[in-house]
Amino acid sequence: MSGPPRESAGALGAWSESREEPSDEADGGRNTRKKKKKKKKRRRRKEERGELELGASAPQPPRDPPATAEEDRAAGDADEPIIRGIFRIGRRSHDVVLTARRVTWTPIQPESPTGDSGSASTEEHVELKDVFAVKVKRRRSIGQQSGGTLLGITLFHCRRKGIKLKDAEVHFNNLSVDHCEVWFRHLKELLRGFPNRPKSLKVFVNPASHKKEAYQIYLDEVAPLFKLADIDANVTITERKGHALAILKECKLDGYDGVVCVGGDGSVAEVAHGLLLRAQMDAGRDTDSIFTPVQAALPLGIIPAGSTNVVACSVHGIRHAASAALHIILGHHQPVDVCTFSSLGRLLRFGFSAMFGFGGRTLALAEKHRWMPPSQRRDFALIRMLANLKPEDCELSYLPLRVSHGENAEQTKSESGKVVREAEAADPWQTTQGLFLNISIMAIPCLCSMAPRGLAPNTRLNNGSMALIIARNASRSEFIKHLKRYSGRSNQFSFSFVETHTVKAVKLRPRVQGFWTDDTSEDNDSNSTPILSSEGMYPWNIDGDLLEAPAEILIRVHPELLTLYGETVEEAEESPVKCSCI
Numbered sequence: 001m002s003g004p005p006r007e008s009a010g011a012l013g014a015w016s017e018s019r020e021e022p023s024d025e026a027d028g029g030r031n032t033r034k035k036k037k038k039k040k041k042r043r044r045r046k047e048e049r050g051e052l053e054l055g056a057s058a059p060q061p062p063r064d065p066p067a068t069a070e071e072d073r074a075a076g077d078a079d080e081p082i083i084r085g086i087f088r089i090g091r092r093s094h095d096v097v098l099t100a101r102r103v104t105w106t107p108i109q110p111e112s113p114t115g116d117s118g119s120a121s122t123e124e125h126v127e128l129k130d131v132f133a134v135k136v137k138r139r140r141s142i143g144q145q146s147g148g149t150l151l152g153i154t155l156f157h158c159r160r161k162g163i164k165l166k167d168a169e170v171h172f173n174n175l176s177v178d179h180c181e182v183w184f185r186h187l188k189e190l191l192r193g194f195p196n197r198p199k200s201l202k203v204f205v206n207p208a209s210h211k212k213e214a215y216q217i218y219l220d221e222v223a224p225l226f227k228l229a230d231i232d233a234n235v236t237i238t239e240r241k242g243h244a245l246a247i248l249k250e251c252k253l254d255g256y257d258g259v260v261c262v263g264g265d266g267s268v269a270e271v272a273h274g275l276l277l278r279a280q281m282d283a284g285r286d287t288d289s290i291f292t293p294v295q296a297a298l299p300l301g302i303i304p305a306g307s308t309n310v311v312a313c314s315v316h317g318i319r320h321a322a323s324a325a326l327h328i329i330l331g332h333h334q335p336v337d338v339c340t341f342s343s344l345g346r347l348l349r350f351g352f353s354a355m356f357g358f359g360g361r362t363l364a365l366a367e368k369h370r371w372m373p374p375s376q377r378r379d380f381a382l383i384r385m386l387a388n389l390k391p392e393d394c395e396l397s398y399l400p401l402r403v404s405h406g407e408n409a410e411q412t413k414s415e416s417g418k419v420v421r422e423a424e425a426a427d428p429w430q431t432t433q434g435l436f437l438n439i440s441i442m443a444i445p446c447l448c449s450m451a452p453r454g455l456a457p458n459t460r461l462n463n464g465s466m467a468l469i470i471a472r473n474a475s476r477s478e479f480i481k482h483l484k485r486y487s488g489r490s491n492q493f494s495f496s497f498v499e500t501h502t503v504k505a506v507k508l509r510p511r512v513q514g515f516w517t518d519d520t521s522e523d524n525d526s527n528s529t530p531i532l533s534s535e536g537m538y539p540w541n542i543d544g545d546l547l548e549a550p551a552e553i554l555i556r557v558h559p560e561l562l563t564l565y566g567e568t569v570e571e572a573e574e575s576p577v578k579c580s581c582i
């Protein structure tokens, strides 16, 4: 919007006057009903004469309210005034115009006796695509449940500050019930025309995330906005790992418009996996064989409340619960590519990103020290693994993605049927083997405060490919330099031991199966001896969740398999955090 309407200090809290919709007004008395009937008649007659819809200053003819905003837009008159009237906004009277696209208001200049027009009046507006609630504003005495003196109507909308979204409100004051009711009706009707805005959500809150404040974040920053937007939220506070997954496998999802996860990456990964697994079950897909997955039935909203929030940051650009809630409320849909991780033909899980080698082993070590606070155990594991840096001996195959724009180019379609790339052709599998310090496979950019441009800056949320980042064996100091560059501006990939590829699939097979060692003793500083595993289990870091996987893993990308609430973000707006320990 162009001007600064008063920002709400927590959408509900700042609302000192009571509010309700006109239809909720209840006095119960017969006389009142009669009066209402008469009033209605009078109003209808007035409407017919155009006296209500258009103020004295409005030359436009009255119009019927649009059946839906889309119909109106389709008629190509999105900028045609639908209704016009006078409201007080702040201390001044304003000429207010509603179109299918926006509400615009201009201060009414008092005519001066000298005929001067005075200073130029500034027009302000709010786009309806940013408006998420309209309420009737009334003054009620303490304890009064209904009725009350009507004061006007209030629009609640979303304001952008960089990539941060904030809720704000504009009060349109007018004591005429008829006037306000007509405006209210039109606004409600127009808002109903926006697609994707959820009315009912299934919410999972992980109370154990980060500093155990996820539920409080939900109560303070999200629930009030959902209430304002008339969203019905069914909340489950998860009791253990796997709880959300178990519910998603069995619960009825028909009544919901979306699923929301309040937590960190581990919780998001579990809910995303659950939603996608449920979609495969409903579609009768056999996940014990190579299969083409179907899209998740519902979009997923992420309220960041964890110690790592890479997925949330990739679609919001910031760890900010209110921004995330507003993306959900306004129905901002962002299709996202998702990977399947399978072994011996069986699906292990769905996910957005994976790390093998240093990334996997560091997480495995951190998980063994769960009793430590999250940041402490992460730093501890990082230092221990760097001190004992060892490569993995494995065979790595990948299917590169080659984009061609020639005549023979095929069109690739996502499961939704949308063309996701102009053309591409896959080269045959390429295979390399040797010692690797770390292998990252990422279907989304993975923005975070440690890497504002992303752990995989060369990939996009829905470009139908994955970034494969290979760090071959190198000295500890070179590897640390490579890691440090993620938080800065220098290219983290400009090292001779680092390779990046754009791929459709990756196969990774650890080559040595000797004995397991979790030996991280400081005196062993040789980083040329590969890590051996006796149990044939290798730790993978999949979206911050530990997966102990046997043998060969196949990772395939599936374009736009899941829709997240959010949008494409180029760079995280988090203040960059340098890892304190390297």
Ligand SMILES: Nc1ncnc2c1ncn2[C@@H]1O[C@H](COP(=O)(O)OP(=O)(O)OP(=O)(O)O)[C@@H](O)[C@H]1O
Pocket (backbone or CB within 6 Å): 206, 207, 208, 209, 210, 211, 238, 239, 240, 241, 242, 243, 262, 263, 264, 265, 266, 267, 268, 270, 305, 306, 307, 308, 374, 544, 545
């Ligand atoms: N009530 C619970 N108690 C313990 N763990 C839970 C509970 N509910 C869910 N979990 C699990 O906790 C794990 C970590 O949660 P989440 O990622 O939200 O928090 P986090 O602080 O970012 O954690 P991490 O530091 O492990 O990334 C998830 O795998 C989730 O399944």
